[in-house]
Amino acid sequence: MAKVAVVFHSGYGHTQRVAQFVAEGASAELITIDANGDITDAQWATLDAADAVIFGSPTYMGMASWQFKKFADASSKRWFTSAWKDKVAGGFTISASPSGDKLSTIQYFITLSQQHGMIWVGQPAMNDGIINRIGSNSGVMAQVGPTSPAEDIPQGDLDTAKAYGARVASIAAKLKA
Numbered sequence: 811m812a813k814v815a816v817v818f819h820s821g822y823g824h825t826q827r828v829a830q831f832v833a834e835g836a837s838a839e840l841i842t843i844d845a846n847g848d849i850t851d852a853q854w855a856t857l858d859a860a861d862a863v864i865f866g867s868p869t870y871m872g873m874a875s876w877q878f879k880k881f882a883d884a885s886s887k888r889w890f891t892s893a894w895k896d897k898v899a900g901g902f903t904i905s906a907s908p909s910g911d912k913l914s915t916i917q918y919f920i921t922l923s924q925q926h927g928m929i930w931v932g933q934p935a936m937n938d939g940i941i942n943r944i945g946s947n948s949g950v951m952a953q954v955g956p957t958s959p960a961e962d963i964p965q966g967d968l969d970t971a972k973a974y975g976a977r978v979a980s981i982a983a984k985l986k987a
């Protein structure tokens with residue numbers, strides 16, 4: 811079985827809820843980037859030991875949150891030694907608007923993964939109006955209105971997130987075998 815870690819920032823709990831479903835699908839360890847954009851040394855070690863890393867952030871002003879970017883910048887320490895090369899990578903985001911420019915966030919995750927020499931996993935589930943409701947094939951996108959609590963995130967978005975986690979874990983396991 812592959813070791814998968816889900817590393818995410820969440821300002822108000824919405825990304826956290828999506829992260830929980832991704833992690834459930836992947837049997838992954840959840841790593842929370844704190845309000846200062848930091849994770850602990852032990853959490854860095856978990857990422858270093860993982861076969862797959864899945865990135866998560868809310869979309870804020872058309873991009874990942876600054877806390878996620880601080881984490882990403884700190885990961886440059888790993889870039890210098892190609893420490894994350896050939897790990898499997900994936901990502902997810904949530905926003906309040908139907909588009910909300912979430913693609914920018916996913917594309918940033920893809921760029922980050924490619925800078926590290928990781929292997930990006932897309933999201934192939936077809937949009938049937940419930941699963942992959944947003945119609946994203948680059949990564950997982952979820953959406954819930956600006957005044958809605960995390961509990962109101964549509965179940966289909968969460969099921970999409972869980973299936974995506976399972977897919978990343980399965981691909982990582984195949985590559986590890």
Ligand SMILES: Cc1cc2nc3c(=O)[nH]c(=O)nc-3n(C[C@H](O)[C@H](O)[C@H](O)COP(=O)(O)O)c2cc1C
Pocket residue numbers: 819820821822823824825826867868869870871872873904905906907908909910911954955956
């Ligand atoms: C500073 C800020 C910027 C935001 N920018 C966007 C945006 O560009 N597009 C959008 O659709 N929603 C935007 N939102 C809404 C959030 O993406 C949405 O509420 C999300 O579910 C928050 O996730 P979180 O609870 O994990 O922080 C923004 C919210 C905040 C607080």
